[in-house]
Amino acid sequence: MIQEDFLHFVWQHQYFNTVNLKTSDDRLVEVVKPGFQNHLSGPDFKEAKIKIDGILWAGSVEIHMKSSDWKAHNHDGDANYDNVVLHVVFDHNKEILNPEGQPIPTIELSGLIKPGLLSRYQSIIDSQTDIPCSDLFFKVRSVTRLAMLETALVRRLERKGLIFRSILKANNNDWEQSTYEWLARGFGFKTNAENMLELARAVPLKILQKHSEIKQWEALLFGASGLLNTSDNDEYANELRREYVFLELKYEIKSNLSYNQWHFSGVRPTNFPTLRIAQFATLVHANSNLFSLFTHFSSIKELQKLLQINQPEYWKGHLNFNTKSKNIMNGLSKSAVQNIMINTIAPLLVAYSEFKEDNDMLDLAMNVLMSLPVENNHIIRKWQDLGWNVNSSFDTQGLIELHNEFCLPKKCMQCKIGVELVKA
Numbered sequence: 001m002i003q004e005d006f007l008h009f010v011w012q013h014q015y016f017n018t019v020n021l022k023t024s025d026d027r028l029v030e031v032v033k034p035g036f037q038n039h040l041s042g043p044d045f046k047e048a049k050i051k052i053d054g055i056l057w058a059g060s061v062e063i064h065m066k067s068s069d070w071k072a073h074n075h076d077g078d079a080n081y082d083n084v085v086l087h088v089v090f091d092h093n094k095e096i097l098n099p100e101g102q103p104i105p106t107i108e109l110s111g112l113i114k115p116g117l118l119s120r121y122q123s124i125i126d127s128q129t130d131i132p133c134s135d136l137f138f139k140v141r142s143v144t145r146l147a148m149l150e151t152a153l154v155r156r157l158e159r160k161g162l163i164f165r166s167i168l169k170a171n172n173n174d175w176e177q178s179t180y181e182w183l184a185r186g187f188g189f190k191t192n193a194e195n196m197l198e199l200a201r202a203v204p205l206k207i208l209q210k211h212s213e214i215k216q217w218e219a220l221l222f223g224a225s226g227l228l229n230t231s232d233n234d235e236y237a238n239e240l241r242r243e244y245v246f247l248e249l250k251y252e253i254k255s256n257l258s259y260n261q262w263h264f265s266g267v268r269p270t271n272f273p274t275l276r277i278a279q280f281a282t283l284v285h286a287n288s289n290l291f292s293l294f295t296h297f298s299s300i301k302e303l304q305k306l307l308q309i310n311q312p313e314y315w316k317g318h319l320n321f322n323t324k325s326k327n328i329m330n331g332l333s334k335s336a337v338q339n340i341m342i343n344t345i346a347p348l349l350v351a352y353s354e355f356k357e358d359n360d361m362l363d364l365a366m367n368v369l370m371s372l373p374v375e376n377n378h379i380i381r382k383w384q385d386l387g388w389n390v391n392s393s394f395d396t397q398g399l400i401e402l403h404n405e406f407c408l409p410k411k412c413m414q415c416k417i418g419v420e421l422v423k424a
Contacts, residue, residue, distance in 0.1 A: 002090060005413040007063050007109065008044060009422070011088055012037060016112040024092045024106045027053045042080040048087045051106055059085035059249045067106060068094040117316045121422045124412050130382065136421050137307050145388070148416040152406065153398035157365060160347035161354065164180045167197075168351070178204040179291040179348065180284065186344030188278040189336075191263040192273045196280070202255035208284065214312060217281045219243035224255040227262065227274055228321070236314050237321040254279050268331065269319045273414045278315040279332060283307070294345050295352055295361065303345070305335045317411055338372050342393055369394040 010016055011034055022027045028051075035048030043060035050057050061085045064070060069089075075081045082099055092108040124132045131137070168178040181200040188196030202224045208217050222228050223244025228237050247253070262273045269275075286309065287293050297303040309331045319325045332340075346365040353361035372393035374380065383399045384390055390399065405411070412418030 001125065002065065002118075002122070003125065003410070003413070004063060004065055004379050005411065006112075007088065008037060008063070008124075009419065010109065010117070011045065011063055011415045015114055015117050016109055017114075021107060021112075023052065024095070024108060025103060027105065027389055029086070029105070029107055032056065043084055043367065046287050048085065050105075052086075057085040059083040061086045061088055063088045065089065066091045066093050067096055068393060070094075070096045070104075095333070095361065116192060118424060121424065124418060124421060125410055131403065132410055133418060133421055134386055137417075139424065140417050140420055144420050148402065149395065149398040151416065152401040153366075153369075153394065155405070156397055156401035157347050157350040158354075160343065161351035164348055164351040165355075168355075175291045176289070177205050179294060182348060183284070183290060183294075183340075183344055184280055186340050187276045188273070189265055189271060189276070189339065192276065195225075195257060195261055195263075195273065196276070198257060199255070199277070202253060202257065205284070207251050207253075208281075209288070214281060214285050215240070216247070217285050218278060218312070220247055220251075220253070221277050221281055222274075223248060224253055224257065225262070225273070226255070226258040227277070230259050230321075233319040264320075269325070270329065270336075272319050274318075274320045275311075275315060275329070278310050279309060282309045282331075292336055294348055300368055302364075303368075304337055304341070306359060307340060308332055308334075320338060338375075338393070341368055342375075342397060365396060369397055375400075 014031060014034060018031060021031075023029055027176060030051040032049035032051055033047070035045030038044060038060075043062045045063070048059060048061045050059075050061070060081070060083050062070070062075070062081060064073070064087070065135040067087065067089045070076070070087065071094075084098075084104060085107040087104045087107060088109065090109050092106055095102045096106065098104050124136070127133070127135070129135075133140075152354050164178065164182050167181050168175065171178045171181070181197055184200035185193045185197040188194070199221060203220050208220060211217060211220075219240040222237075222240050228241045228244065232238070264272055283306075284290065287306070293306065294303075297306075311329070311331050316328050316330060318327055346368050349361045349365035349368070353359065353365070370392045374390050375393055375396040377400075379400050380390060380396050382403065388395075388399065390396060402415070406415045406418075413422070
């Protein structure tokens with residue numbers, strides 16, 4: 001099935017028969033300038049120049065699969081579309097009128113697109129594999145692969161950076177509190193990320209920093225988390241609970257978190273939220289300036305070493321309150337440190353780079369990823385089976401984005417690899 005972004009590609013490069021091109025009402029059309037693709041709201045191509053029966057028109061071009069999509073997409077009555085001078089469709093199934101009641105000039109691309117181009121596109125888009133171009137992937141030049149990998153990676157980092165920027169905006173550009181919340185989210189990993197973020201908002205960093213003892217930090221964080229409420233028989237939990245009763249009143253802490261909101265089921269014991277909160281508290285307690293820690297470290301090895309914290313004695317032998325561990329646990333594992341560097345620190349550096357318009361921070365984010373080993377998961381193995389040489393987390397993060405955001409939704413015409421194969 002043809003998608004609209006394929007028609008954008010065809011129009012942008014004029015990959016159709018333009019000889020004796022006519023509108024649906026038989027007027028001669030000459031494309032002087034196809035226009036610039038618009039990725040924001042409004043018509044698909046702007047600043048186009050089109051001659052219709054010898055008269056030059058300047059304005060926008062809107063592209064749809066069917067003419068009737070004009071109404072389906074609610075363009076009627078939208079002033080942004082009043083300057084559309086040409087409607088380009090694959091199937092002209094309905095006449096569309098402009099605000100003056102006159103038909104909008106329309107050309108139908110069905111039958112005009114170059115057959116080879118269309119067949120190559122359909123062979124990819126109709127594929128039933130997760131990576132639609134897998135059968136043709138061997139034909140793609142290495143320079144195209146690398147260019148698309150970098151595009152996907154930057155997009156992934158920017159997308160994650162936007163989440164941080166929303167946190168920063170909510171904190172009125174307080175970088176320290178925002179970094180604290182962002183790190184908390186990172187310590188929640190996938191399963192408890194939003195709960196950890198909510199916890200960091202309920203107990204702001206400035207409140208924790210009023211106390212020097214780690215036990216008071218744990219009392220505040222575990223108390224606000226709701227995880228103390230089912231631990232009546234644990235002496236340490238009772239001690240923290242008594243401390244929290246006083247601190248909760250003193251700082252007027254408001255938290256809606258409860259034990260049942262946290263995910264334990266289906267989570268590896270070393271990733272239990274109780275352990276992650278204790279490790280988070282230890283790391284923040286040991287570093288008075290988180291933002292500086294993550295943006296101005298002297299070396300990547302030094303940063304990794306700082307993240308490999310030595311957690312409190314109680315949590316070396318417990319998975320949860322009342323639940324002892326069979327093994328001694330000493331802080332974050334190497335894979336957990338790698339996860340935080342990939343998903344927390346690198347996006348933070350990208351967000352800071354954009355905020356300060358400082359490319360050095362973007363380069364630093366890339367260096368962080370290039371210094372980390374390859375991630376081993378089913379997505380990366382798919383690419384390796386196709387012959388992609390994967391060397392670091394720089395590669396794996398780009399390939400995860402490529403797979404999830406381009407291949408699965410079949411956005412092949414927004415991918416340099418897909419474009420090269422279709423144009424071949």
